[in-house]
Amino acid sequence: MGKNDGGYQNDKIWNFALTPDGGFIMVGDTNSANGDAIGNNSFYGYYELWPGYSEWFGTFDNWIIKLGPDCEVPQLTTATSVDTCIGGDVTLTVATTGQKINWYVSADAITPVFTGAELVLTNITADTSYWVEVSNCRCISPRVKVAVTVNPIPVVTVNDTAVCAGNTAMLTAASAGNTINWYSSETATAVLFTGEEYSTPELFATTSYWAEAVSPEGCTSQRVETSAVVNAVPLITVQDTMSCLGNTAVITAISEGNTINWYNSATSTEILYTGSEFTTPILSTTTNYWVEAVSPQGCVSARTEVAVTVNTLPLLTVADTVITICEGTPAVLSAASAGNTINWYGSETATQPLATGNEFIVTGLSVNRSYWAEAISPEGCASAKAEIMVEVNALPTISAQGAAVCEGSIATLTAFSAGNTINWYIAQNDTAILFSGTEFITPPLQESTSYWIEAISPEGCATARTQVTVTVTALPVITASNTDFSICSGTTALLSATANGSNIIAWFDSETATTPIATGTDYITPVLTEEASYWASAYNQQTQCFSGKVRFTVSVNNNVVPVVTFSYQQSSYCYSSNDPSPVLAAGFTQGGTFSSAEGLAIDAATGSITIRDSQPGDYLVVYQVSNPDICLDYGRFEAHVAIESCDVVQRGISPNGDQFNHYFDLTGMGVMKLSIFNRYGVEVYNASNYVKEWQGQDNKGNELPTGTYFYAITKNNGGQLTGWVYINR
Numbered sequence: 263m264g265k266n267d268g269g270y271q272n273d274k275i276w277n278f279a280l281t282p283d284g285g286f287i288m289v290g291d292t293n294s295a296n297g298d299a300i301g302n303n304s305f306y307g308y309y310e311l312w313p314g315y316s317e318w319f320g321t322f323d324n325w326i327i328k329l330g331p332d333c334e335v336p337q338l339t340t341a342t343s344v345d346t347c348i349g350g351d352v353t354l355t356v357a358t359t360g361q362k363i364n365w366y367v368s369a370d371a372i373t374p375v376f377t378g379a380e381l382v383l384t385n386i387t388a389d390t391s392y393w394v395e396v397s398n399c400r401c402i403s404p405r406v407k408v409a410v411t412v413n414p415i416p417v418v419t420v421n422d423t424a425v426c427a428g429n430t431a432m433l434t435a436a437s438a439g440n441t442i443n444w445y446s447s448e449t450a451t452a453v454l455f456t457g458e459e460y461s462t463p464e465l466f467a468t469t470s471y472w473a474e475a476v477s478p479e480g481c482t483s484q485r486v487e488t489s490a491v492v493n494a495v496p497l498i499t500v501q502d503t504m505s506c507l508g509n510t511a512v513i514t515a516i517s518e519g520n521t522i523n524w525y526n527s528a529t530s531t532e533i534l535y536t537g538s539e540f541t542t543p544i545l546s547t548t549t550n551y552w553v554e555a556v557s558p559q560g561c562v563s564a565r566t567e568v569a570v571t572v573n574t575l576p577l578l579t580v581a582d583t584v585i586t587i588c589e590g591t592p593a594v595l596s597a598a599s600a601g602n603t604i605n606w607y608g609s610e611t612a613t614q615p616l617a618t619g620n621e622f623i624v625t626g627l628s629v630n631r632s633y634w635a636e637a638i639s640p641e642g643c644a645s646a647k648a649e650i651m652v653e654v655n656a657l658p659t660i661s662a663q664g665a666a667v668c669e670g671s672i673a674t675l676t677a678f679s680a681g682n683t684i685n686w687y688i689a690q691n692d693t694a695i696l697f698s699g700t701e702f703i704t705p706p707l708q709e710s711t712s713y714w715i716e717a718i719s720p721e722g723c724a725t726a727r728t729q730v731t732v733t734v735t736a737l738p739v740i741t742a743s744n745t746d747f748s749i750c751s752g753t754t755a756l757l758s759a760t761a762n763g764s765n766i767i768a769w770f771d772s773e774t775a776t777t778p779i780a781t782g783t784d785y786i787t788p789v790l791t792e793e794a795s796y797w798a799s800a801y802n803q804q805t806q807c808f809s810g811k812v813r814f815t816v817s818v819n820n821n822v823v824p825v826v827t828f829s830y831q832q833s834s835y836c837y838s839s840n841d842p843s844p845v846l847a848a849g850f851t852q853g854g855t856f857s858s859a860e861g862l863a864i865d866a867a868t869g870s871i872t873i874r875d876s877q878p879g880d881y882l883v884v885y886q887v888s889n890p891d892i893c894l895d896y897g898r899f900e901a902h903v904a905i906e907s908c909d910v911v912q913r914g915i916s917p918n919g920d921q922f923n924h925y926f927d928l929t930g931m932g933v934m935k936l937s938i939f940n941r942y943g944v945e946v947y948n949a950s951n952y953v954k955e956w957q958g959q960d961n962k963g964n965e966l967p968t969g970t971y972f973y974a975i976t977k978n979n980g981g982q983l984t985g986w987v988y989i990n991r
Contacts, residue, residue, distance in 0.1 A: 523535075604638070668805060741761075
């Protein structure tokens with residue numbers, strides 16, 4: 263036998279001999295490698311024999327040998343089998359009278375894995391066995407096998423369960439052959455229920471529960487969470503609706519994200535339709551339906567009742583189904599439906615109304631056209647559409663031309679419109695017809711005038727009134743300052759007239775003549791021996807208009823010899839004399855002219871002489887008269903008269919502003935110088951070539967006082983005159 267000492271170069275070999283009591287004694291040892299025994303030690307204990315060769319035992323594996331003296335073998339008590347769970351901890355215990363307890367992993371293991379009364383094993387994952395022995399001095403008990411059985415941890419499986427709010431949930435867990443406990447939380451100690459199926463209370467929110475499995479060996483699984491997913495009961499919104507007799511109704515329900523089912527009763531299981539919009543069959547009476555919403559999780563709402571009220575159709579009355587109008591005039595379409603709205607459409611299938619109301623006025627039609635009326639009740643029910651035909655009669659056409667006439671003339675206007683009646687009016691909107699027919703003769707017109715015409719077809723359609731204008735050209739204006747002439751027999755007369763603008767004067771020898779005998783402003787008649795008449799008219803060459811004719815009358819008179827004899831009462835007159843007038847012969851022919859030589863102040867019309875304005879001298883006074891216009895022959899008569907100074911000086915003057923006897927008048931006396939003296943002999947005024955300039959003033963122009971003054975006159979012929987004169991203011 264040998265034991266590897268581990269501290270020598272070669273293994274140390276001990277030789278042992280068997281003793282009668284079953285032990286060994288060491289008989290020697292050696293360091294050789296051949297297995298020879300060497301040494302002479304012996305002691306008690308356990309030894310491990312490594313592979314080697316012995317003459318006694320031959321080749322061997324490890325051996326355990328016991329060396330010791332005779333002793334009492336100790337007793338031990340222990341469980342031979344122990345159960346645990348995977349990953350669990352086990353404490354192996356021994357009750358013994360021995361002193362030392364060793365634990366081994368096998369029956370023949372030499373080295374113990376633990377020494378002590380309790381072997382604690384942790385986190386065991388597989389079945390295993392341990393051997394225990396107890397020694398007391400050199401005596402060792404037989405080894406006892408303790409088997410450790412590792413039981414598996416049970417596995418529990420659960421599935422989440424979905425329920426609708428207000429319902430219980432049936433939770434299910436599976437773990438074959440094991441007991442299942444249910445808990446309200448992961449750490450709860452109170453078991454809610456034991457069994458595979460757990461029915462929860464009514465739930466209104468998602469709730470978690472925990473399940474664990476307990477095997478028959480007492481192994482407990484980990485708690486597994488499972489959820490009772492509580493799905494909301496869907497909400498559904500629906501409203502009662504209305505339909506019209508003989509129509510379907512569309513009922514709309516709203517439940518976002520859910521399936522909507524329709525039923526014909528609150529308890530029916532037959533679904534009429536699935537969807538948010540349910541179109542009913544054609545209804546003739548008010549009908550109820552029920553609707554429910556089903557969520558994707560299968561939760562079903564309470565059924566909601568919805569009523570479809572069926573309303574009667576409105577009654578539509580159309581007054582005229584055919585309306586005849588004239589092109590371009592409005593058509594008034596009428597319909598009635600008490601308490602309802604009337605819509606008008608352009609076609610039977612149109613949905614967009616053209617107008618709303620009992621009357622629909624259509625304008626601008628030129629061809630036949632149909633319209634449709636429909637009555638809509640307050641509930642939205644529509645009557646059948648009624649057709650109204652609008653027949654459009656074409657408007658007649660009319661043509662006409664205006665005219666141009668001269669002022670005061672009539673005009674003939676002509677219009678044409680085949681097969682139609684033509685009416686003439688004085689104003690565009692007048693209702694009184696002036697004339698019906700194709701030709702209308704106006705009254706004499708003084709100014710441009712418009713008329714309006716229209717054509718009326720046999721169907722009563724009228725054209726728009728057309729304006730026809732008569733342009734009236736103003737007559738030329740003739741002006742004659744004298745239309746009555748008197749001439750002497752055997753002479754001609756000069757007739758004159760003027761026309762306005764660029765018009766000319768035409769002369770006629772009768773009032774009705776149309777061909778003038780002359781044109782121009784003046785017309786000289788032939789030599790006349792008897793009364794004659796002529797007519798003049800102003801004429802416009804462009805418009806051919808004549809003014810009214812003006813009559814000129816020429817009277818023919820016989821020639822007359824004038825009476826021209828006259829005389830003056832005296833043949834000579836002094837300056838102090840009154841102014842003389844001629845004495846005229848009976849039947850004296852007036853209208854002539856009195857004349858004389860220069861120096862005699864004579865009135866040419868009357869022959870009166872103003873003495874004081876005349877110069878002294880002898881004068882021949884001549885009267886001449888002649889007037890061919892009144893057939894008066896030429897006449898002439900002469901008379902002599904003399905003007906003398908007679909040296910008569912006036913005795914006073916009265917320069918008081920009344921212009922009578924205002925001046926000291928020495929006219930005609932040929933005064934070369936005049937001197938005026940006061941009563942004291944003082945000269946207060948003088949003048950050369952005096953005529954009648956002194957009016958009672960001194961040489962400085964100052965008024966002389968009332969009183970007597972004296973004059974001294976020196977005449978051109980050298981004569982001298984003195985005297986007095988009185989100033990009377």
